[in-house]
Amino acid sequence: MNGKGKQEIGSINEWESWEGNGEFKCMVKMPAYDNEGATISMEDVRAEPPITISTIEQELMARRKLQFKTQKSTVASRKQQAVCVRRAHKRYGTAKNPNVILDGLNMTVPKGAIYGLLGASGCGKTTLLSCIVGRRRLNSGEIWVLGGKPGSPGSGVPGPRIGYMPQEIALFGEFSIRETLIYFGWIANMPTKDVEDRIDFLITLLQLPNPTRQVKNLSGGQQRRTSLAAALIHDPELLILDEPTVGVDPVLRQSIWDHLVDITKGGKTTVIITTHYIDETKQADIIGLMRGGRFLAEESPTELIRRYQGESLEDVFLKLSVLQNLGKRRRSSILADVVERVELPAIPNPSAIDLEEAEIGEISGEFGDNVSMSSKGRVVVTPELIAPIEAMPPEEKPKRSMETYMPMKWHHMKALIWKNFLSLFRNFGALAFLLGLPVSQMIFFCLAIGHYPEGLPIAVVNYEVNSTEPLCSYDKDYCPQDPNTYEWNLTRFSCRYLDFLSKRQNNLIHYDDKAVAMEEAAKGMSRTVLVFAANFSESLQKRITDPRHSNIWTVRTSDIEAHMDETDKQVEWMLSRDLQLAFMEAAEHLATICELPTRIMSIPVHFNKPIYGLDVPNFTDFAGPGVILTIVFFLAVALTSGSMLAERNEGILERSLVSGITGTEILFSHVIVQMLIMILQSVMVLILGFLVFGLTMKGPVGWVTFLTVITGLCGMTFGFVVSCLCDTDRTATYLALGSFLPMVLLCGIIWPIEGMHMVLQWVSYVLPLTLSTESLRSMLQRGWDIARPSVYSGFISTTVWIAIYLTTSILLLKFKKG
Numbered sequence: 142m143n144g145k146g147k148q149e150i151g152s153i154n155e156w157e158s159w160e161g162n163g164e165f166k167c168m169v170k171m172p173a174y175d176n177e178g179a180t181i182s183m184e185d186v187r188a189e190p191p192i193t194i195s196t197i198e199q200e201l202m203a204r205r206k207l208q209f210k211t212q213k214s215t216v217a218s219r220k221q222q223a224v225c226v227r228r229a230h231k232r233y234g235t236a237k238n239p240n241v242i243l244d245g246l247n248m249t250v251p252k253g254a255i256y257g258l259l260g261a262s263g264c265g266k267t268t269l270l271s272c273i274v275g276r277r278r279l280n281s282g283e284i285w286v287l288g289g290k291p292g293s294p295g296s297g298v299p300g301p302r303i304g305y306m307p308q309e310i311a312l313f314g315e316f317s318i319r320e321t322l323i324y325f326g327w328i329a330n331m332p333t334k335d336v337e338d339r340i341d342f343l344i345t346l347l348q349l350p351n352p353t354r355q356v357k358n359l360s361g362g363q364q365r366r367t368s369l370a371a372a373l374i375h376d377p378e379l380l381i382l383d384e385p386t387v388g389v390d391p392v393l394r395q396s397i398w399d400h401l402v403d404i405t406k407g408g409k410t411t412v413i414i415t416t417h418y419i420d421e422t423k424q425a426d427i428i429g430l431m432r433g434g435r436f437l438a439e440e441s442p443t444e445l446i447r448r449y450q451g452e453s454l455e456d457v458f459l460k461l462s463v464l465q466n467l468g469k470r471r472r473s474s475i476l477a478d479v480v481e482r483v484e485l486p487a488i489p490n491p492s493a494i495d496l497e498e499a500e501i502g503e504i505s506g507e508f509g510d511n512v513s514m515s516s517k518g519r520v521v522v523t524p525e526l527i528a529p530i531e532a533m534p535p536e537e538k539p540k541r542s543m544e545t546y547m548p549m550k551w552h553h554m555k556a557l558i559w560k561n562f563l564s565l566f567r568n569f570g571a572l573a574f575l576l577g578l579p580v581s582q583m584i585f586f587c588l589a590i591g592h593y594p595e596g597l598p599i600a601v602v603n604y605e606v607n608s609t610e611p612l613c614s615y616d617k618d619y620c621p622q623d624p625n626t627y628e629w630n631l632t633r634f635s636c637r638y639l640d641f642l643s644k645r646q647n648n649l650i651h652y653d654d655k656a657v658a659m660e661e662a663a664k665g666m667s668r669t670v671l672v673f674a675a676n677f678s679e680s681l682q683k684r685i686t687d688p689r690h691s692n693i694w695t696v697r698t699s700d701i702e703a704h705m706d707e708t709d710k711q712v713e714w715m716l717s718r719d720l721q722l723a724f725m726e727a728a729e730h731l732a733t734i735c736e737l738p739t740r741i742m743s744i745p746v747h748f749n750k751p752i753y754g755l756d757v758p759n760f761t762d763f764a765g766p767g768v769i770l771t772i773v774f775f776l777a778v779a780l781t782s783g784s785m786l787a788e789r790n791e792g793i794l795e796r797s798l799v800s801g802i803t804g805t806e807i808l809f810s811h812v813i814v815q816m817l818i819m820i821l822q823s824v825m826v827l828i829l830g831f832l833v834f835g836l837t838m839k840g841p842v843g844w845v846t847f848l849t850v851i852t853g854l855c856g857m858t859f860g861f862v863v864s865c866l867c868d869t870d871r872t873a874t875y876l877a878l879g880s881f882l883p884m885v886l887l888c889g890i891i892w893p894i895e896g897m898h899m900v901l902q903w904v905s906y907v908l909p910l911t912l913s914t915e916s917l918r919s920m921l922q923r924g925w926d927i928a929r930p931s932v933y934s935g936f937i938s939t940t941v942w943i944a945i946y947l948t949t950s951i952l953l954l955k956f957k958k959g
């Protein structure tokens with residue numbers, strides 16, 4: 142072999158990862174070839190010893206002869222196959238940067254056959270299978286499965302006619318083996334008794350451990366076998382098994398294959414199986430060797446070995462791969478290179494392959510490709526081809542019962558609801574979290590938000606008295622007005638004022654000097670500095686009783702000079718309110734002592750009893766409705782999107798959909814189960830908020846509870862959308878977080894909508910929590926009932942959002958396929 146030849150062998154080393162019986166097979170004997178001429182010398186191949194056909198293989202050959210006949214490919218004949226794929230094109234990625242997986246692939250799986258789908262890792266086997274089971278769509282081409290197009294009404298595909306074992310385990314870790322099999326049995330509408338019988342049989346067949354063992358505690362191989370049992374439980378017409386024998390010991394592998402051979406004997410069950418153990422497929426009826434988006438060959442194993450003069454199936458595959466590497470894209474030309482040097486048997490009945498050119502590309506008996514190649518002038522036939530052609534039996538039309546058209550099937554709902562309850566209660570940590578979180582959030586909210594800040598440090602510089610304490614002494618019961626002359630002699634009013642201020646804010650700090658007090662305040666030692674002039678009371682008296690003779694100095698010295706730290710709006714607002722109210726209270730108290738009407742000293746704006754709400758409005762009551770709804774909404778988002786994503790990422794969702802469950806059923810089963818959790822969450826939040834922490838509740842309790850629950854339902858449906866849109870937990874987290882923050886900011890929860898920018902006000906009104914928050918607020922604080930527009934608009938808005946989210950998720954589940 143020359144240097145270039147070595148280079149070529151390097152190029153086929155990608156096949157080194159091809160496993161045979163779990164071992165690397167890079168040492169397979171390759172025919173010598175000349176890279177320059179891109180031809181292959183079959184000298185070595187011809188020198189190979191003749192293939193010995195075992196008794197089993199002879200039996201299989203005999204069966205194949207009886208079962209599978211060659212015929213013309215018409216729509217009718219395609220429908221009679223178990224699976225028929227024609228001109229399948231499938232690509233991932235964008236149109237500009239496509240990753241072509243299936244490139245005009247044809248595949249024919251006759252009923253009653255075991256079809257071994259072989260190909261290197263990443264060649265597209267799983268993609269092809271998921272197109273067959275209707276979970277991915279081809280970009281072009283057609284697929285017939287059991288006489289119908291996957292996904293068409295009445296085809297039964299996806300549905301119980303198929304048993305699908307995906308590559309990943311796709312089982313619920315918390316379930317026992319028995320529960321897992323009951324779930325899949327129920328989905329297939331099997332009576333529980335039949336499921337139990339079948340479980341016993343499968344446990345023995347697949348040597349599964351005690352059926353009460355939880356799936357998560359099984360070994361990898363045991364989990365795969367449980368997954369296989371789930372595909373076999375309902376004895377489907379078409380079994381699609383994606384690498385069922387990985388991690389299975391050789392003895393058990395053989396018994397699995399024996400079982401497959403056994404169930405296909407009657408011709409009622411068809412099996413498509415992918416495996417990396419090429420050798421085990423010698424028991425298959427047909428092997429499809431996939432590479433580069435199409436089949437290198439689609440033949441019986443013995444025929445493959447015979448025709449390509451290989452030592453084994455692996456050998457054949459390597460030869461075909463090398464030829465394809467050399468640029469032979471079409472199977473006919475690949476085969477030509479081989480058969481030019483291989484002696485062919487005589488053809489006793491050439492008319493059997495006399496087919497129209499137009500049909501050549503899709504000739505389809507069980508060995509359609511042989512015919513295709515033969516029509517290219519290469520007389521390549523298999524012994525099976527020579528068998529007389531018999532008409533296929535008329536096809537049974539799929540029955541379309543009323544049930545076909547029902548959006549939800551009872552047995553599906555039974556299985557799903559049971560499964561959802563079981564997984565919820567098995568996951569105690571998650572359940573405790575789901576119930577504990579809203580409770581803790583509500584406690585935190587009620588204890589932390591909306592309360593009056595107390596103990597704010599206030600620096601006092603009082604030049605009116607000579608005191609070392611902020612609170613100076615004064616005669617509390619002394620009226621400074623002469624009862625006879627009505628002359629005033631106001632003294633130490635600063636002390637009276639500070640006394641009343643200390644009842645509101647009791648952290649007064651004395652300073653002798655204003656400059657020092659200001660310096661300390663600048664260092665953050667106090668939130669405000671109050672300065673009283675030396676003649677404060679005297680000036681104040683003059684300002685009130687003799688304004689005509691008051692000058693600017695009188696006004697200035699009668700002011701309480703306040704220097705505020707305005708960095709915190711809430712604190713500044715509450716402190717300035719305290720400073721003013723303390724003054725009013727001190728003056729009113731003085732009026733009382735002097736037997737004057739108290740209100741004479743008040744600011745002449747009188748606040749009567751409020752129309753709605755409390756005399757002293759509190760922020761907790763304002764924010765409460767929004768916070769309650771936000772907690773309920775986003776917990777439901779987390780709960781639903783979390784469980785749906787977990788189900789999807791573990792492959793369980795895919796598997797359930799292939800078994801015939803619809804997106805609508807999955808969503809509604811989650812709604813039913815999670816609704817229970819949500820009602821519990823809502824009730825706990827309401828009890829805590831209103832009974833324990835005393836938030837204002839004037840409205841109808843029933844409507845309040847109902848609005849809270851449907852807001853949770855709305856969050857749940859939003860969670861469905863998130864889980865349908867996002868492929869990973871990370872993107873789901875981003876989307877959930879990305880919607881949480883704007884919702885909190887824009888739904889009028891922490892700031893009145895009227896204070897927002899005009900455009901944002903409009904945005905705010907279409908968000909799901911805005912109208913419902915306003916509605917809840919109106920019910921709780923105003924006591925309004927459902928007849929009020931601002932109340933019922935919240936219910937309408939929430940219901941509309943539920944409908945939008947639910948429809949979106951059903952559509953996404955239905956149409957978002959690869």
Ligand SMILES: Nc1ncnc2c1ncn2[C@@H]1O[C@H](COP(=O)(O)OP(=O)(O)OP(=O)(O)O)[C@@H](O)[C@H]1O
Nearest residue numbers: 233234242261262263264265266267268269308959
């Ligand atoms: N959803 C997807 N998006 C983009 N590319 C994908 C997607 N699914 C599969 N692929 C790519 O398509 C190719 C075929 O993948 P597929 O899983 O069908 O291969 P396979 O033959 O089943 O491999 P294996 O034997 O390792 O399971 C791979 O290159 C894979 O990376």
